[in-house]
Amino acid sequence: MGYRVGVDIGGSFTDFAILDDGTGEVRTLKVFSRPDQPGAEVLAGLAAIQARYGIVPEQISYFTHGTTVGVNTVIQRSGLRLALLTTRGFRDVLELARLRAPNMYDLLSKRPAPLITRDRVFEVDGRLRADGSEEAPLEEANVLAAGAAAVAAGDEGVVIALLHAYPNPAQEQRARDILAKAHPGLPVFCSAEVWPIVREYERTITAVIGGYVQPKVAHYLGALQAALREAGVAGEPRLTKSNGGVMTAEQGKRDCVQMILSGTASGVIGASFIAGLSGVAECMSLDIGGTSADVALILDGQPQYGVGEHIGEFQVHIPSVSVSSIGEGGGSIAWVDSFGVLQVGPESAGSTPGPACFGRGGTRPTITDAFAVCGLIGQAELGYSAVTVDAGKARAAVGSLAGALGLGVEATAEAIIRIAVSGMYGKVSSITTRFGADPRSMALLAFGGAGPMLGCFLARELGMAEVLVPPTPGVLSALGGLIADLKSDFLQTLYLPLDSAAVPAIREGFTGLRA
Structure with missing residues (x-):
């Protein structure tokens, strides 16, 4: 053993x-x-x-x-420099996206700049119908010209996302073979092979993100x-x-x-496991680390799943555990803006230098420093003895904001905590509304290094009567990965009249997916 x-x-x-x-x-x-x-x-x-x-x-x-x-x-925009091949007439698929403002309550909100700019999108002739049948053959000369232009522009890889490729990937595969022969070693990614979903933008952005992070x-x-x-x-x-x-x-x-959502999903799996052992069927998991706070709902003992989870500024349309970022983590930095208003995050102190109280060179105040000032941490071992909390350094860091706010050090620390919790409260409310769940009837399962530290404050604001904290909350995500099983998702789209004549084709489709 x-x-x-x-x-x-x-x-x-x-x-x-x-x-x-x-x-x-x-x-x-x-x-x-x-x-x-x-x-x-x-x-x-x-x-x-x-x-x-x-x-x-x-x-x-x-x-x-x-x-x-x-x-x-993706967040740092440090991935592969890509070109995109699209069907003629669809050059603006990434620019147009879904024509939705990121924040409907902000008149100045803007959609993010695409990972592939318009000057690196190339159109090719050839067309498939909605059922996958070919209306016009792929023009090899277009593909060769696009490949040559992409290489000349310094692109390091190519994503191919052609119209209606999800039921018939033949034209995408043909384009890939042409590029492979003309430019050996050039990474090429076909959207229908990455994730063959209906709708051009969703399939294209998912393929782009996959290609962007691959190297x-x-x-x-x-x-x-x-x-x-x-x-x-x-x-x-x-x-x-x-x-x-x-x-x-x-x-x-x-x-x-x-x-791509590797880390956050395993935390929810671990939380659902602990909830089951504790006999809790309905709960909200709260995972707070050094950088962010993530929430997921566990209903009837099971995590909730969906598609369209956000990766930085973009949605990726693959089956995922439904996890939403609701705020800042323990290392998020507090600061005073030009109007004299206290703000928290999104910048984080990370592990280096970390919060000031960790004694690793950090000097800027964080949420963790605020808790150290209030005496809520530092009374016992932290981080398996990897960290010794220095309350004096925490007070010095938080005190750097106290003068600008006209408050004492303790009052400033409390204000930092209140702002962090209020931000989480607002975002949790929208999540529970989306799922039709009432947090007052649920337990809060707090984990991550800072989850139990903030969990009770958030539970009180949400009217939750029970907070569940695992014996070793800081490593629950690691435990979730340990108990997770092999699992794969497969997808095929069929356009058929919904009658008994469609049954053989549906059975054939399932047989193909199982193979």
């Missing part, structure tokens, strides 16, 4: 859950994250596991982890595989997926879009 290890890499800490297959005992651990060197925290954690528990890497038979590499690539995700996973092998971990590493399941690292290199 060996050990199974689940890892969750957050903005401030990397969390480990270690399950002994023989005894069923679970051990936990935290180390600081290394955003400057992704993957280094995993090796540091393995070394710490050996030092603390005497478990050597060769004893690890199963290794799974969640990562934010894909999400961060960074593949490089990260390859480096992780090599490092784990060198360390002596024999098992093939697995990744948590957006849908709450897991997949192999090799599959993750190919199907990057399926694991």
Whole structure:
């Protein structure tokens, strides 16, 4: 018998859950994250596991982890420089999107600039009908010209998203083969292979995000595989997926879009598991780390699923655990704007330098510093002894805002906490309305490094009578990845009259998906 290890890499800490297959005992651990060197925290954690528990890497038979590499690539806009091939007349598919304002209550809100600008979108001749039959053949000369122009413009990859490719990917595949022959080694991504959904924009943006993050995700996973092998971990590493399941690292290199919400989904899986053990059927999970706060509803003991979850400024239309970001994390920085109004976030101190009270060089006040000033943390071990809370440094950081606000240090700290909680309250209300759920009839399951710290305040505002805190709340996402099962989603669209004559085609479609 060996050990199974689940890892969750957050903005401030990397969390480990270690399950002994023989005894069923679970051990936990935290180390600081290394955003400057992704993957280094995993090796540091393995070394710490050996030092603390005497478990050597060769004893690890199963290794799974969640990562934010894909999400961060989109948020930071640091992915692959892509070109887009579309059917003639659809050049503006990314620019037009769905013609909705991001925030209907803000008259000045603007849609985000697309990941592929209009000058790098190329039209090709060829047309499919809505049922997938060909109306006009693909023009090879157009594809060659588009490929040459993309390479000349410095594009590093091409996304192909042609009209009505979801029932018939033949033209996309033909375009890919033409580009592969003309430009060997050029990454090409076909929308119908990434996720063949109906509607041009949804399919295109999902394929674009998948292609945009693929090189960074593949490089990260390859480096992780090599490092784990060198360390002596024999098992093939697995990744948590957006849908709450897991997949192999090799599959993750190919199907990057399926694991882009890797980290947040595993937390909800862990929360639903704990809720079930506690006999709680209806609850709201609250996951607060160093950077953000995420909420999900667990109804009838099950997480809720959907499509169209947001990755930074964009929606990705794949099946995902429904998780919504509702506010800032424990490392979010408090500041005073030009009007003299106290604000919290979105900038975070992260793990380096971190909150001032961590004593790692941070000087700007964070939510965690506000709690340290109020005496609500610092009375016991924090971060598995990785952090010693320095209340004096917290007071100095929070005090830097007190003068501008005309308040004492304690009053400023309380104001920071109140602002953080009020922001969460407003966003939670819209989420519960969407699902038709009444938070007053639910329990709040708070986890993450800062979840229990803020959970009681939020529960009080929402009128929730019960707050559930796991024994080791800071590593629940790692536990969720550890208990998640293999899970894959498959999709095929059929246009058929809804009568008995359609049954054979539907059965044939399911047979194809199972294969």
